[in-house]
Amino acid sequence: MVAPTSKKLFSVTLRVWRQAGPAAPGRFVDYPAKDVNPDMSFLELLDVVNDEITVKGDEPIAFAHDCREGICGTCSCTINGKPHGPGKGIATCQLYMRSFQEGDTIVVEPFRAKAFPIQKDLVTDRAAFDKIQQAGGFISVRTGAAPDANSIPVPKEDADLAMDAATCIGCGACVAACKNASAMLFVAAKVSHLGLMPQGQPERDKRVLAMVQTMDEAGFGNCTNQYECSAVCPKLISHDFIARMNRDYVAALFKSRFQPASNAAAGGGA
Amino acid sequence: MAKLESKVPSGPLADKWRKHKTEIKLVNPANKRKYEVIVVGAGLAGSSCAATLAELGYKVKSFVFHDSPRRAHSIAAQGGINAAKNYQNDGDSVHRLFYDTLKGGDYRAREANVHRLAEVSVNIIDQCAAQGVPFAREYGGLLANRSFGGAQVSRTFYARGQTGQQLLLGAYSALSRKVGDGSIQLHTNSEMLDLVVVDGHAKGIIVRDLITGAVTRHSADAVVLATGGYGNVFNLSTYARGSNATAIWRAYKRGACLANPCYTQIHPTCIPVSGDYQSKLTLMSESLRNDGRIWVPKRKEDRLKKPADIAEADRDYYLERIYPSFGNLCPRDVASRAAKRMCDEGRGVGESGLGVYLDFSDAINRLGEPAVRERYGNLFDIYHEITAESAYQTPMRIFPAVHYTMGGLWVDYNLMSNIPGLFVLGEANFSDHGANRLGASALMQGLADGYFVLPYTIGNYLADQKPGSRPATDRVEFKQAEENVTGMTKQFLSNKGSQPVSHFHKRLGKIMWEHCGMARTKEGLEAALQKIPALKEEFNATVKVPGSADTLNQSLEQAGRVSDFIELGELLCRDALTREESCGGHFREEHQWPDGECKRDDEKYAHVAAWEYQGEGKTPLRNTEPLNYEFTKMSVRSYK
Numbered sequence: 029m030v031a032p033t034s035k036k037l038f039s040v041t042l043r044v045w046r047q048a049g050p051a052a053p054g055r056f057v058d059y060p061a062k063d064v065n066p067d068m069s070f071l072e073l074l075d076v077v078n079d080e081i082t083v084k085g086d087e088p089i090a091f092a093h094d095c096r097e098g099i100c101g102t103c104s105c106t107i108n109g110k111p112h113g114p115g116k117g118i119a120t121c122q123l124y125m126r127s128f129q130e131g132d133t134i135v136v137e138p139f140r141a142k143a144f145p146i147q148k149d150l151v152t153d154r155a156a157f158d159k160i161q162q163a164g165g166f167i168s169v170r171t172g173a174a175p176d177a178n179s180i181p182v183p184k185e186d187a188d189l190a191m192d193a194a195t196c197i198g199c200g201a202c203v204a205a206c207k208n209a210s211a212m213l214f215v216a217a218k219v220s221h222l223g224l225m226p227q228g229q230p231e232r233d234k235r236v237l238a239m240v241q242t243m244d245e246a247g248f249g250n251c252t253n254q255y256e257c258s259a260v261c262p263k264l265i266s267h268d269f270i271a272r273m274n275r276d277y278v279a280a281l282f283k284s285r286f287q288p289a290s291n292a293a294a295g296g297g298a
Numbered sequence: 299m300a301k302l303e304s305k306v307p308s309g310p311l312a313d314k315w316r317k318h319k320t321e322i323k324l325v326n327p328a329n330k331r332k333y334e335v336i337v338v339g340a341g342l343a344g345s346s347c348a349a350t351l352a353e354l355g356y357k358v359k360s361f362v363f364h365d366s367p368r369r370a371h372s373i374a375a376q377g378g379i380n381a382a383k384n385y386q387n388d389g390d391s392v393h394r395l396f397y398d399t400l401k402g403g404d405y406r407a408r409e410a411n412v413h414r415l416a417e418v419s420v421n422i423i424d425q426c427a428a429q430g431v432p433f434a435r436e437y438g439g440l441l442a443n444r445s446f447g448g449a450q451v452s453r454t455f456y457a458r459g460q461t462g463q464q465l466l467l468g469a470y471s472a473l474s475r476k477v478g479d480g481s482i483q484l485h486t487n488s489e490m491l492d493l494v495v496v497d498g499h500a501k502g503i504i505v506r507d508l509i510t511g512a513v514t515r516h517s518a519d520a521v522v523l524a525t526g527g528y529g530n531v532f533n534l535s536t537y538a539r540g541s542n543a544t545a546i547w548r549a550y551k552r553g554a555c556l557a558n559p560c561y562t563q564i565h566p567t568c569i570p571v572s573g574d575y576q577s578k579l580t581l582m583s584e585s586l587r588n589d590g591r592i593w594v595p596k597r598k599e600d601r602l603k604k605p606a607d608i609a610e611a612d613r614d615y616y617l618e619r620i621y622p623s624f625g626n627l628c629p630r631d632v633a634s635r636a637a638k639r640m641c642d643e644g645r646g647v648g649e650s651g652l653g654v655y656l657d658f659s660d661a662i663n664r665l666g667e668p669a670v671r672e673r674y675g676n677l678f679d680i681y682h683e684i685t686a687e688s689a690y691q692t693p694m695r696i697f698p699a700v701h702y703t704m705g706g707l708w709v710d711y712n713l714m715s716n717i718p719g720l721f722v723l724g725e726a727n728f729s730d731h732g733a734n735r736l737g738a739s740a741l742m743q744g745l746a747d748g749y750f751v752l753p754y755t756i757g758n759y760l761a762d763q764k765p766g767s768r769p770a771t772d773r774v775e776f777k778q779a780e781e782n783v784t785g786m787t788k789q790f791l792s793n794k795g796s797q798p799v800s801h802f803h804k805r806l807g808k809i810m811w812e813h814c815g816m817a818r819t820k821e822g823l824e825a826a827l828q829k830i831p832a833l834k835e836e837f838n839a840t841v842k843v844p845g846s847a848d849t850l851n852q853s854l855e856q857a858g859r860v861s862d863f864i865e866l867g868e869l870l871c872r873d874a875l876t877r878e879e880s881c882g883g884h885f886r887e888e889h890q891w892p893d894g895e896c897k898r899d900d901e902k903y904a905h906v907a908a909w910e911y912q913g914e915g916k917t918p919l920r921n922t923e924p925l926n927y928e929f930t931k932m933s934v935r936s937y938k
Contacts, residue, residue, distance in 0.1 A: 049849060065572075065575065067573060068573065072575045072577050073575075076575055079801070082798040082842055083798060083842065085842075085844060087853075090850055094538040094540045095371060096538065096539055096580075097374055097581075099373050099374050099460065100364075100368075100370075100374065101366075101369060115683075122683045124686075147509055147850055153509075154366065155365070155366070158477075158484075165471055166475040167428065169425070169429055171346070171350040171353060171425060171472075171749045172425075174425045174428035175424065176424055177383070177427035180428070181439030182432075184437050187434070190430075191458060191464075194432050194464060195458075195460060198368055198369075225430045225432065228430050
């Protein structure tokens with residue numbers, strides 16, 4: 029089932045961040061890779077290198093990956109200084125070796141941010157994103173309580189814009205690319221997706237306040253409008269959503285001053 | 299011998315579920331919080347079920363091996379979800395969706411289950427829309443539909459080419475809401491490695507924390523497995539690399555029957571294999587067949603020509619030719635086998651000869667490139683990233699690949715396995731798709747099971763369990779199961795082998811694809827049944843697992859999963875060998891009509907084969923559950 033290849037093979041060096049555990053010191057280690065097929069994905073090259081390391085009796089490089097088609101958001105390497113590497117609008121798993129050339133040294137690091145502690149080698153802990161979702165990234169609807177789907181018309185333009193935001197895969201590249209390690213693009217994508225839909229209106233204020241508060245508590249920085257986040261986003265989510273979230277946040281904060289204390293900003297996702 | 303009672307309620311087909319819901323036992327709201335339910339897996343079925351159980355008031359513990367529930371592989375489903383809404387006014391109904399699904403499964407599914415699935419399909423769309431899932435809309439703001447294979451109505455709801463992602467994020471948001479308010483205890487990076495059975499009932503699981511390596515015991519009043527399919531037994535597939543069969547396989551070894559493992563789905567439109575290093579195959583959604591036309595050159599000698607240089611008259615649009623009523627939208631098993639036949643005839647395209655064209659030039663001429671981009675842009679982008687070719691300019695090259703498994707743990711109408719207290723949902727069970735699943739039905743089934751079936755049926759079991767009676771984790775059954783897990787770990791790590799785990803996974807995949815893929819024969823399957831046990835022995839003797847048990851160790855994770863795949867692969871071949879007929883995704887070359895279509899044997903094989911583990915090295919027992927078609931006539935499945 030394997031096609032013979034007429035492609036020209038080449039050699040590269042992988043310079044990979046190795047770190048045995050969260051508290052252990054890390055360092056770069058070089059791994060030469062020969063006979064690289066340009067049609068190979070970058071992660072497939074890591075597989076091959078890992079098998080070589082294993083046969084030698086050493087521990088292979090731990091890296092996060094799963095679907096390998098750019099949708100699960102698990103893979104998370106910073107390659108040559110850029111989260112998800114040199115491509116535009118792709119995740120690490122969608123990077124193919126045809127993006128590199130004979131003799132290249134490819135520097136591979138984990139996503140670096142205070143809120144994403146390194147667990148091992150290239151694997152980081154991104155549970156903070158789940159915490160933010162748990163604080164308010166939902167519409168409270170009990171199973172079985174929904175009205176007929178067509179009883180809530182949604183203008184196509186709004187649905188399309190909501191979908192643009194909703195394509196976020198939760199990978200965290202936006203955080204890794206930001207000099208402040210801000211999660212504003214991630215949070216703005218969720219806030220905008222739900223805030224653009226009529227179904228999301230009842231909890232709109234509460235949602236943005238709770239999610240932003242949880243984001244701040246998790247140790248993410250603030251946005252200073254550099255837009256590195258949208259430049260590396262594998263789904264090309266626009267930083268315009270951050271402006272939208274800021275408007276929602278200010279409006280919600282203002283309104284919350286005129287409401288009984290029990291309805292105000294407190295987090296918690298009841 | 300296991301007792302397999304389908305527990306299908308009596309009465310007319312269309313009334314069964316409604317009647318059953320009014321008759322099954324209920325748990326008093328004040329008592330619900332006294333019950334703990336373990337849910338393993340957080341894809342569509344697992345997340346929706348965990349959220350709904352928590353909303354009802356049960357205490358839920360959710361386990362997922364991913365670092366976040368949002369990463370489960372349901373996220374990757376592209377095309378859509380079926381529902382009998384009839385929003386298009388094209389004559390759809392619950393009965394038609396039921397009939398299409400049952401026929402699509404080649405009359406090897408349980409009639410009553412399929413009807414229930416079609417009934418609740420409409421509720422799923424309502425539920426997801428209310429959660430804010432951004433489904434595609436028409437300009438008037440109402441929901442849009444597209445068509446999928448095996449249907450002559452347009453009933454598929456979608457969110458661009460990312461429907462699975464959006465539905466999963468909806469279920470994940472429901473789950474997150476209940477984690478946030480404390481009613482679900484979420485365990486991420488936690489892999490279930492054994493099932494604990496106490497006095498014949500499933501009462502707990504053994505879990506390894508993939509980051510710290512800690513092995514822990516968890517008890518509950520009931521255990522729900524929603525851990526997906528076993529397609530990675532073929533190594534190369536459209537599954538995520540992490541998708542595995544370990545949870546269902548370990549449950550099988552504790553006595554749960556595994557039904558119809560040979561029913562595997564090979565999806566016709568995937569990007570062809572390019573090299574030995576390859577780790578996965580990428581699906582090109584079935585929705586593309588709404589506008590793409592599939593063809594190969596009429597003459598063998600044209601197969602290496604550029605497609606643009608092959609004149610219209612020299613192209614064979616073989617699906618339109620052979621299946622004029624369904625054309626390019628015939629079901630997956632039919633389209634895959636047709637592609638194989640074209641390649642077997644020597645007319646396959648691309649360097650390997652293992653490919654056919656999926657051509658959009660007609661659609662681009664008819665609708666214009668922007669309209670095609672809006673419908674399928676992200677799929678065309680994926681194709682471009684992988685192949686460096688633009689499908690706007692030249693046809694896609696596609697080939698069938700393993701995509702889904704219809705087989706799974708045996709469950710009754712209540713989705714309970716033959717081990718009381720063990721429930722199985724979604725792709726992990728066997729129940730609704732028969733021998734072939736129609737496109738856009740997997741999302742439907744996962745969410746039907748999780749939102750609308752299990753939350754009712756689990757009450758029927760729990761009502762008979764005394765509140766607070768779940769066993770303590772210091773019982774011998776827990777201790778023994780934990781020792782089983784730590785024993786396996788020790789064995790892997792102390793092995794003085796020389797080969798990485800992937801080496802064995804690739805070899806298993808080759809055996810499975812060659813002998814148990816799109817076409818199966820007695821000789822081939824018998825050969826596989828020789829090769830697989832030999833591979834297992836070699837694996838045990840020569841696999842190399844570096845590192846230790848008390849840290850993140852991906853080699854160790856893979857070793858356990860591949861060990862299970864090898865054993866499951868053997869059972870899959872055994873099932874395929876025993877089923878002396880062709881049906882749906884199971885095609886035995888000995889059993890075909892002169893035109894190459896599946897020849898079922900309803901006299902002998904209109905039953906579910908549910909395999910029961912008999913112990914290490916012993917041949918498993920084949921139990922059967924007869925399939926009674928009370929309301930539908932079993933006919934020869936035709937799409938001509």
